Amino acid sequence: MRFSEIKTHLSKFRVGIAGAGGLGSNCAVALARSGVGTLVIADFDVLEEQNLNRQYYFTDQIGLMKTVALKENIAHINPEVFVIIHQKKLNRKNIAEIFSGCNIIVEAFDKAAMKEMLIETIHKKMPGIPVVVGSGMAGWGKTNDIIFRKIDDTLYVCGDEYSEASDNLPTIAPRVGIVANMQANVVIELLMNIK
Amino acid sequence: MKILLNNREEEFVKDSISVNEMLFLKKFSFKMRIIKINGILIPKEKYDTTFIHDSDNVQMLYLMSGG
Numbered sequence: 001m002r003f004s005e006i007k008t009h010l011s012k013f014r015v016g017i018a019g020a021g022g023l024g025s026n027c028a029v030a031l032a033r034s035g036v037g038t039l040v041i042a043d044f045d046v047l048e049e050q051n052l053n054r055q056y057y058f059t060d061q062i063g064l065m066k067t068v069a070l071k072e073n074i075a076h077i078n079p080e081v082f083v084i085i086h087q088k089k090l091n092r093k094n095i096a097e098i099f100s101g102c103n104i105i106v107e108a109f110d111k112a113a114m115k116e117m118l119i120e121t122i123h124k125k126m127p128g129i130p131v132v133v134g135s136g137m138a139g140w141g142k143t144n145d146i147i148f149r150k151i152d153d154t155l156y157v158c159g160d161e162y163s164e165a166s167d168n169l170p171t172i173a174p175r176v177g178i179v180a181n182m183q184a185n186v187v188i189e190l191l192m193n194i195k
Numbered sequence: 196m197k198i199l200l201n202n203r204e205e206e207f208v209k210d211s212i213s214v215n216e217m218l219f220l221k222k223f224s225f226k227m228r229i230i231k232i233n234g235i236l237i238p239k240e241k242y243d244t245t246f247i248h249d250s251d252n253v254q255m256l257y258l259m260s261g262g
Contacts, residue, residue, distance in 0.1 A: 019262065021262055022261075022262050023262040024262075108262055109262055110260060110261060110262045111260050112226075112227035112258040112259055112260040113227065115227070115258045115262075116227055116228075116229065116258055119229055119236070120229075120236060120238060123236045124236075133256070133258075134262055135256065135257060135258050135259050136257070136259040136261070137259075137261055137262070138259070138261040149256070151229075151231065151254045151256055152231065152234050152254065155229070155231070155254075155256070157256050159259065161256065161257040161259065162225075162257065162259065163259060163261070164259040164260050164261060165259070165260050165261030165262075166260075171261045171262065176261075176262065179262075
């Protein structure tokens, strides 16, 4: 299949991205380059200098809302992508509304409790919509420990499922980027399977 | 009873155990996780009242902070 055909197919879909940090920004950029039609990105944070060790932003964007900065970066990469941004903290009440109409949702939070909340909420309020989770990517090396697992048709996980981020084991660009791009790869595989 | 735990067969002496008992018996230590029994997500407040039975398919995924 030629890229022009892949792009045409992907342009019909809408993907939700919950969080615009290390996972969300890198995953969104990969999906935008591939030609996914619409991205719905939700985040409440402002870009800080320390985020640049892994997140897809630039020094002159420090101080901007991450959603605004990411929309700007995607427009520079592929202006054909329609980007909808929500500057909100996601919770059990607003998730279904914010991501309504999305074919797939990418879990791209930092905190484990938020990851759990998102998965529970989507399973309950948006049954049947697949969630692609990132779990376990702190530190460096251990490249072959990062894997993809399908739990079932609505739940997929990318990561090593054991490397928890902490002050002494920070998240750094390579492993976060690997997981974010794995998530994007799973999204594209699922979308390409929709006839 | 025999169950499938993350696609591997596991045997328990009792005929049924609660989710919390299973976590204790298997010495699973991580705090944040998603558990599905036969495809149904079990919220953590129901780990004591939800029971696992023979030939159930239990899927567990660990949630680590970082992203």
